[in-house]
Amino acid sequence: MFWIDTSGEIDVIKTWNGSEWVKTSPTRPEEIGAETPEGAQEKANNAEGNAKDHADQVAGEAEQAAKDHADTVADNARVEAIQAAALEAQEKVNTAKTELENTIALKADGEWVNGQLISKADKADTYTITEVDNAVNSRVSVTTYTVDQQGVFSRFESAESRITQTEQGLLSTVNKTTYQQDKATMEGSISSLTTRMGQAETSISQTASDIELKANKTDVYTKTETDGKITTVNQRISTAEASIQANAEQISLRVTKTEFDGLQIGGRNLLRGTKDMSGNSASGYNTSETYQGLTIARSTNGTTGYKDTFTQNLSEITEGEEYTLSFFAKASANQNINCYFYSPNTTVSGLSSTGNTSSSSDGGIYVAVTTEWKRYWVTWKQTKPTSAKRIIVGRNSVASTTVEIAGVMFEKGNKASDWTPAPEDVDGAINGLAGRLTTAESSITQNATQIALKVNQTEFNSLEGRMSSAESSITQQAGQISLKAEKTELMNWEKEYSVNTANPIKLTTPDGKDLEKDATYKVTARVLGTTSNTTAIAYFKGNNGTGFILEKVYELGTSSNHPEFFIDANGLPAIRLYSHTSFYNVRVSHEKTMGNLSEFQVTSSAISSKVSQTDYNGNTIASLINQTATTIKLQASRIEFAGHVFGQNATFTGALQGASGTFSGNVASSNFKIVGGGINSGITFEVNEGATKKTIPINTSYTSATGVIMSIAESANRLNHLGIYTDILDVSTDLAMFSSVVRAGSELQAGTSGSIFLASNTELKYLGHYVPFGYRGTVKAIQTASDRLTVNVTWTQLRHTPTVFVTLHWQTGSVSLSKVTTVYVENVTASGCTIRVTGSGFSSGEFIWVNWLAVDME
Structure with missing residues (x-):
């Protein structure tokens, strides 16, 4: 390791x-054993000092002898003899200096091997060629040092100068009288000086020989030879x-x-969704914060128990012998956290980057984390398991502390690598390009009215669902109005949640956000890792932005490890197991089936409105703007103006509404409607009956040859009776003005005051929106093949193709629910559909009851 x-x-x-x-x-x-540069320098300095000290000693003794005897010399006749002796001494010193210089120049410039200078006192202390070979073979570093010759030479020159000065001093101080008195003494001194100078010469010669013995080329390597050895x-x-x-x-x-x-490096991250923590089964601990661009999961433990900060079931069997986990972590205090590699428990040993070891079969091992972000690793050895195992990172068992985890990596081998995403995560991003990516941008400028229109739309179709986002911006300088709308279409996605009974998880969007409280979601759950059929289907319906209403459509079971949809304490959709302590991965298919109306803010005039528009594909969009060479068409369910609108002509195909108004001419309409408020008694109505025009005063009725067309009665400026045979009845006041609404048969029905009677093909609108109509019933689906039960359903013709909802209605004698997989509808028309129940092992004559509801939502 x-x-x-x-x-x-x-x-x-x-x-x-x-x-x-x-x-x-x-x-x-x-x-x-290598010599350091400092050590080599010290030894070189010692060698240089020894040579200089020896030369100083010789020259000093010669100089001092001359001075001692010069004081007793007084006779001018002896000056020449003394001068000759001094010159002779100087000459010998010069000769010795020259010889020493030549010897040092040839022998002292060498390279030192193994960090040891070859400047020993004698040949016995010098490294031989064999010794140097051994040092080089041991890969010892080489240091080169050159003796500072000038330092020695300068000392000899100084000694020479002093001797010359002494000579000149003798010439000026010696007198004849003194000489006569000390003649005998001088002769003895000269003899002694001669002897000592001879000894000095001998000593200098011996020193040169010593240096020659130390630096003989046959015994040491030159620089060129040493360079070759180093190469x-x-x-x-x-x-x-x-x-x-x-x-x-x-x-x-x-x-x-x-x-x-001995190294084994995997490199492939076997854990999915680790960048944004979407793969964290403990998704409740995910945060919106990041570390080095990686989403942080944070758990805070209570006073008892523990919290698992990150968990995930591996998607494949780990067949290798060694696996390494690495991750960024920090805690609110220096503490140990646990990591596990288990279920099945085939782990043999574990080792962490903080020195902890483990032999637990579940891989449980301590990692000592600090209060600063650091990267840690754990390496496990295992025997091959029979199924995919589970990973836990950052189990926090310390009371009242917080643990943070990011950038989790799990790979084959015993060497931790830098974090990389799983190949499946990268493939998912690339596969998204298999869908349709469309970017359109248009710009329209009309200078006459100073209107600038810009629309940006990006649509993305993936293999799993369709997400479309559109953004439009309109600027009208004259009215200083800015308008911006964003819209999200229906979408679907799949996600896995690791839960048991005591640890539920809320359902979230693909990016980990809460489900919208003003939308409706169809969810289908299936428990993974079990051979039994565990399926549940439900609807979570947004309750006007305040929460959700749960409607369970289908549950195969309500015990053990069967999934259960419920609304948690925060009023959000959630998933758990009915009654099981073990964790299971539950794959949930989410489908957003209905969204809210887009809201617009017109900033300058502080007008807010809601618009809704449905295109031919059934997609809800914010608004529809078309422009041709002669027409600009702005289509929305509601358009408001803060001031007066002026124009030469105005044509309305729909309703014209207002609090009050004055018409100077006739109001002509093929479909005139009375909308809200009271009716003045002086109003009359004109009805065309073929070529004849009839006038109908209020509180009267008109009957044509084909039947009753209109019957109006007024009471306290309110309609209290209205009978109409028409396609659409639009009621824009509250329905409290009528006591009942009755759907009649094919003919107009007689009624009493306060009632509205509609023919079969009449639709009711309330405040500008259609009131949905529909049919429902219970039918028996019978066996038509070994894998399906089928029944055809019909109803009275609706104006549009309805939305059909189906649920199983088990009764005594019905087929066992364990054989059933799904129930769905197909071939839906305005007057009927086919309901199919799929499964396996259906026998002839088996059946099951199905509840159905067909609603015209348009």
């Missing part, structure tokens, strides 16, 4: 020896091992072939 320690100046590979982490290779020169060593090192140096980052990494063969 290897670990790269990044806590020092350089990253170091370490291995676990059973009790501690140890380095796999040296990181400092002294650990392999050979480098080639041998390159062959035997790999070395990487990145000076910019101050990283030195050394990996031997044996160590590298």
